[in-house]
Amino acid sequence: MQLKSQVEWALHCCAxxxxxxxxxxxxxxxxxxxxxxxxxxxxxxxxxLSQAGVVHTTAGVAGGYRLARPAGELSFLDVVEAVxxxxxxxxxxxxxxxxPCRPADQCDDKPCAVARVMWDADAxxxxxxxxxxxxxxxxTLNDDLSRELLAAxxxxxxxxxx
Amino acid sequence: MQLKSQVEWALHCCAxxxxxxxxxxxxxxxxxxxxxxxxxxxxxxxxxLSQAGVVHTTAGVAGGYRLARPAGELSFLDVVEAVxxxxxxxxxxxxxxxxPCRPADQCDDKPCAVARVMWDADAxxxxxxxxxxxxxxxxTLNDDLSRELLAAxxxxxxxxxx
Numbered sequence: 001m002q003l004k005s006q007v008e009w010a011l012h013c014c015a016x017x018x019x020x021x022x023x024x025x026x027x028x029x030x031x032x033x034x035x036x037x038x039x040x041x042x043x044x045x046x047x048x049l050s051q052a053g054v055v056h057t058t059a060g061v062a063g064g065y066r067l068a069r070p071a072g073e074l075s076f077l078d079v080v081e082a083v084x085x086x087x088x089x090x091x092x093x094x095x096x097x098x099x100p101c102r103p104a105d106q107c108d109d110k111p112c113a114v115a116r117v118m119w120d121a122d123a124x125x126x127x128x129x130x131x132x133x134x135x136x137x138x139x140t141l142n143d144d145l146s147r148e149l150l151a152a153x154x155x156x157x158x159x160x161x162x
Numbered sequence: 163m164q165l166k167s168q169v170e171w172a173l174h175c176c177a178x179x180x181x182x183x184x185x186x187x188x189x190x191x192x193x194x195x196x197x198x199x200x201x202x203x204x205x206x207x208x209x210x211l212s213q214a215g216v217v218h219t220t221a222g223v224a225g226g227y228r229l230a231r232p233a234g235e236l237s238f239l240d241v242v243e244a245v246x247x248x249x250x251x252x253x254x255x256x257x258x259x260x261x262p263c264r265p266a267d268q269c270d271d272k273p274c275a276v277a278r279v280m281w282d283a284d285a286x287x288x289x290x291x292x293x294x295x296x297x298x299x300x301x302t303l304n305d306d307l308s309r310e311l312l313a314a315x316x317x318x319x320x321x322x323x324x
Contacts, residue, residue, distance in 0.1 A: 001164070008257060012276060034260070034262065035257045035260055037257060076280070089163050089165050090169070090170070091165075100318065101311060114170065117238055118165075118169075121287050121291045122287070125251075125283050137276065137279070149263060153263045
């Protein structure tokens with residue numbers, strides 16, 4: 001079970017969009033160039049982020065993207081679910097109902113015991129993702145990266161912001 | 163991101179195999195019939211369980227499957243990883259290295275900050291799955307199901323055990 005590459009791209013794009021001053025936008029072209037990924041596929045990820053309300057989009061030739069909310073209010077989960085959807089990683093097909101010993105009229109008052117464990121694990125994954133927001137990511141990047149690389153990256157972004 | 167149906171099937175099969183007395187086996191045909199799933203696809207899941215050491219297999223016409231270890235020593239994670247593999251749900255393509263501002267000779271002393279968060283979430287999912295074993299599942303099923311259905315299911319399985 002693998003997440004789409006677009007999850008990684010979307011998270012990196014959101015980290016970069018967090019560098020923009022209020023009301024400035026960055027184009028899909030600039031985001032694709034910065035991350036060295038194909039613009040056409042990246043645009044799909046950006047569209048998902050836009051539809052989920054994670055980024056704000058301005059249309060047109062001079063259009064672009066910015067975070068729709070402050071970085072401290074956007075979690076990793078918001079970004080992951082924008083790309084992958086909110087559906088649980090485990091789909092219960094209720095195969096317990098196929099048990100040949102089961103009375104035809106049996107009603108279950110609880111979901112399947114197997115599904116409950118699998119849904120709990122899915123919830124643990126989502127809770128972990130919900131526990132880190134884009135402001136926290138920015139703080140980590142601030143610690144990880146050299147001052148020179150951070151300044152150069154910010155300048156690169158601001159030079160292309162609209 | 164969705165788990166394969168075979169994960170659900172494998173977990174239900176392991177629950178049933180836990181009903182067998184020591185050294186008795188159940189065929190893929192019986193397991194497929196009990197769960198109302200296609201034997202050909204179920205056999206793939208059973209093969210994965212066998213390769214991962216979760217079940218023990220006896221070959222031949224009278225062959226079948228039993229748990230390779232006591233139910234209390236086999237976790238949901240063992241079963242899920244047997245079918246889905248142990249590879250993280252998040253693959254880091256290290257796209258940070260494509261940053262045009264980055265010196266060509268830069269070495270990173272840590273994995274990417276985005277990947278670390280994603281790997282932590284994957285670990286939380288696996289830890290949750292590792293926290294429930296097949297003996298725990300049997301206890302939950304014991305609480306969930308009627309005494310009649312449990313007894314009838316156990317009889318069905320024992321009648322077909324080899």
